[in-house]
Amino acid sequence: MIEQITTESTNGKIGAVMVLGAGVAGIQASLDLAEMGFKVYLVEDQPSIGGAMAQLDKTFPTNDCAMCLLSPKLVDTARHHNIEIITNAQLHKVDGQAGNFSVTVKKRPRFIDEDKCTGCGTCTTNCPVRNIAHFEEVDEIGQVQLDEEDSQTLQEILTRHEAERAAVISVLQDVNAHYRYLPEDVLRHVAHALKLPLSQVYGIATFYNSFSLVPRGRYVVRVCMGTACHVKGGHRILQALERTLAIPAGGTTEDKNFSLEEVRCLGCCGLAPVITINEDLYGSVTQAKLPKILDRYQGEPVAAETTTAGADDG
């Protein structure tokens, strides 16, 4: 649909303004102009007005809630008699000169009769296609390319979870298992492949405990922080490991041999206090047993045992 917007007036100037972009700046400008008596055409590329601020939790520097500031303005804009909102549209052509422009705006179809639509949202709920990312402003990949090996690995992982309706967590788990952390470049490609905003993938990667954004050591020492282990001195074991490995919980030794982590409960409360090193589980650990246990994991990585190593021989 192409609309021609021209307004004639006697002095050659017209009483109408077009604002391009309905972010918070465009909205505020439109409101001010509309109050001053101008007819405002507010043009926005996205299907709805609001822009980046509508996606923010807080605003700098006052930490005010972004939506609390923005939403009254959205409502005012929509209700103002002097403002005409044209969304899902792009500037096509500008003719004329200062004071009297002729503008052609190209509006993308919505396949909906906008005059009749009440905005109830039922169509969105019932649409079988999910995860259409409307706010994907940046190209998640940019210039970042994966080398052949990485991209093959990622492809395999993606194929494995192709059938899942919400594959992102499973994919990240497999990536994390493969690299022992989530490399940023791979994360970008995951976001791109799953058609999710990088911010959402990042949100998931930082929320769940099992993901790490920094490389981890060859052996991950996990100390159980469950209640039974706590009562039986699990925190002392953690402190002793921090001393012995000279890293804080969450850290990795310089030689990248050990990473030290706290874990919620491992569910082996009968053997408290418990630690695991990669797949091996050690129960009834004491501070005195630690050096011997750690000694096994010095030097070359040992082949993963099919069973876990014993608690009493530590």
Next chain:
Amino acid sequence: MAETTASSDASKTYRAELLICAGTGCVSNRSFKIRDALEAEIRQRGLDDEVRVVTTGCQGFCAQGPIMIFQPDGIFYQMLTEEDVPLLVEEHLIKGRPVEKLMYVPPEGDEVVPKLSDIDFFRKQRLVVLRNRGLIDPEKIDEYIARDGYRALAKVLTGMTSEEVIEVVKASGLRGRGGAGFPTGIKWGLTRQAEGNGKCIICNADEGDPGAFMDRSIIESDPHAVLEGMAIGAYAIGAKNGYVYIREEYPLAMQRLHIAIDQAREYGLLGEDILGSGFSFDLAVHRGAGAFVCGEETSLIASLEGRTPEPRIRPPFPAQSGLWGQPTNINNVETWANVPVIISRGAEWYASLGTDTSKGTKVFSVVGKVNNTGLVEVPMGITMREIVFDIGGGIPDGKQFKAVQTGGPSGGCIPESLLDLPIDYERLMEVGSIMGSGGLIVMDEDTCMVDIARYFLDFLRSESCGKCTTCREGIAAMHDILADICAGQGEPEHIDLLGELAEAVSDASLCALGGTAPNPVLSTLRHFRDEYEAHIRDKKCPAGVCRALITYRIDPDKCKGCLLCTKACPEQIIRGEAKKPQTIDTEACIKCGVCRESCKFDAVLVE
């Protein structure tokens, strides 16, 4: 039923069966190695036609692992090593003489108790959910079927309507075992009545409470019971799809679940047209990624949908609009595992167990400072004293009992004065705790209750999803106050401040995580106020836990000068000549406690 992989050994009879526990606890104590050694030894002796080794799921008595039960005699062997295998085979299998030195000795006596059925730990239990534990190989569906498995499903599919199933579950009085105790039958009915295209059921196996491992154990020892329960539930509710949301920290349980699902599919017990009834239902397993808040049902749904697991406001309840907007029914592992028994033995029988308001049995993990740590299943209404002292065998090393913590981070502590309280949902609530998923952590005189409250808030602080300000900031503020008290910087007004914060956090948080977060503080304040006062007023930690408030000292009368502590001390600050009493440089001491741990004469004192 298709005759596919039905192995011959399900029907063949043997002279003896050696049931080795292969739960996570025993596996970490090398039970697979022992099984291999046993099988090799038996083969070498030419007994492999008469004797069979079976790996079973968790038997519950984790403290004594690795465990083996010798059938048909019912002899209980414990703490086995590979070196014991030749002796065991020679003596018991060939000469018929049970090996006494591998048997269980109760903590207070010195007479061995040979039979499993005579051991106090097992004797007082009533196995309903764990009916198959230690008796079947969880990786073989035939053994489950041989113990009447999937009969309840067949009964439901061939002779009952969905409404009848729901009525039976309602009449049984079964309540959600995840913690909140909502009546299961009513929940099912709500989901059944909800309008929507396609319904779905979820098994919550994201066992988040620290100190609880019953769900892991149920899946490890009897995964088909959960699958059968879910299939029955799906039929009652009218669901075609199911999900099991399981913690990734449970690799063995996950593996067994996958095996069980594959086998059930192969036997036509999952999938299209189950048992020729026209009813179809299938399951998918979803691996959690480590977030405590996923135990909350709306968070769990968000996680299944691939989002960050923030809870949302209810209503709409999942029963109205859950996963992908479908009416969704979520139950805990233990709840699902109860269903087949209720169907096959009847609601009346089930309701005859337990108390007025809480029917049936409950599985508890009894852990912490107790002799017999492990998993127990007891009828509702049993007293805490029976669990801790009769089944749990009391407190080790002659120490004094202090409290039992129930309900995980949302629960509270029960002091000695309330030990005779019969356990059910309502009574626990009355004393400021909750049933929760069933973790019972026993604490003795060496446990500091202020430190425990601080510990739980530390846990909740890092697990709060951050959506509600009161939960995110309030828990952190409460934690900081408790940390101050533990560090000797407590002020008398802190106690009132804690109470005030607790009210704000529980009133203004959206989900149960925030709503119940102050419980550990409130219940310890209620029952152990004197400990808080000792920390604040006297700057002393009576239990000797809070590092800022204690000093280590060596009792010269007890010290033999063995130098064990001197060698163990990481700071090298224990001095003295050999064979003479040692002294600790208290100024330089980092209070790690190694000296006390290593001393064989109890000569290191905490003050």
